[in-house]
Amino acid sequence: MALNIKTIAKMAGVSVSTVSKIINNYSDVSDETKARVLEIMRETGYTPSNSAKTLATKKSNLIGVIFAGKLNVDFTHPFFVEVLNSFKKQMGVLGYDLLFFSNEKFQGEDADYLGRCRHYQVDGCVIISGEEIEPSIKELDESDIPCIGVDIELFGEMSGHIMSDNYKMSSKVVEHFYLQGFRDLGFIGGSKESEISNMREAGYRNAMESFGLPARAEWFLNGDDFYEASGYKAMTRLIEAGSLPRAIFAASDQIAIGAIQALQEHGLNVPDDMSIIGCDDIEACKYTTPKLTTIRQNKEKIGRLAALMLYDLIHKQSPVSSFVVEPELIVRESCGSNTHHYGYFG
Incomplete structure (x- = not known):
């Protein structure tokens, strides 16, 4: 028998959503049910995959990282590397992994960032400014996927941005x-x-x-x-x-x-x-x-703020906002x- 979240739910006599809640440490499951499900997982050797965690919660704990623009910056750019490193550390503390989007093959109309974000079920995106920004960035900005722009102004209902003044x-x-x-x-x-x-x-x-x-x-x-x-x-x-x-x-x-x-x-x-x-x-x-x-x-501050702002957008904990950081x-x-x-x- 193939082990997956549905198999564990059937063996425990509970719903798939209940197993998912236990995997994701939700508190609204009785201790008895939680103990039974965890025991079955231990006995079968089942290890939940990221897709199992996503199934009921609709959360993948993945953040898309997009270097926007036909003339895009990349990992050789020392400013954005330091910002991204700070962003990664803060997102890691918050329980998220990063998924980097390639645009070497997907240019212009083929970029389709929104479609690719939906395919990978990312919870949100950080968009890093390049030059000659693709139209598909605007489409993503106007979608229901939370986005934070770094050095690029975003104005969608679920977007914000941060940059130096x-x-x-x-x-x-x-x-x-x-x-x-x-x-x-x-x-x-x-x-x-x-x-x-x-x-x-x-x-x-x-x-x-x-x-x-x-x-x-x-x-x-x-x-x-x-x-x-x-x-x-x-x-x-x-x-x-x-x-x-x-x-x-x-x-x-x-x-x-x-x-x-x-x-x-x-x-x-x-x-x-x-x-x-x-x-x-x-x-x-x-x-x-x-x-x-x-x-x-302040590259460290920009990265941390971008992560915290995106987290708040994902969890709807504060209104959409944008900030400028004081230069020195x-x-x-x-x-x-x-x-x-x-x-x-x-």
């Missing part, structure tokens, strides 16, 4: 540049399709306007993504154009690292010839030459002072 981080950068005596400022963003990059650029431009600083079009560039090669290519274009700002805000640390490499290969010094500030505060910032001044995003300027070596024109601004 992208406008404030840009304002902090402009303020720091201004205090150091810099007035000629530039910006290197990710792709033009990236909402996060666009937020950071908009915040940067707004802050510059507040300080009365002109935004020269030739000093505002977009790369292909948030990685080093993108920063390297953007900075190379800027150098070859023959006109350089004195300070640049890069929309990610990796863009900043690539930009610094391009400057150094062209015989320019950071921060003497150009100051650079990155964004994220990945581990590599401490080991670059020079060490990178950056905006720290971390001053290192890649941003100096423009002492020649403005004196000391330490």
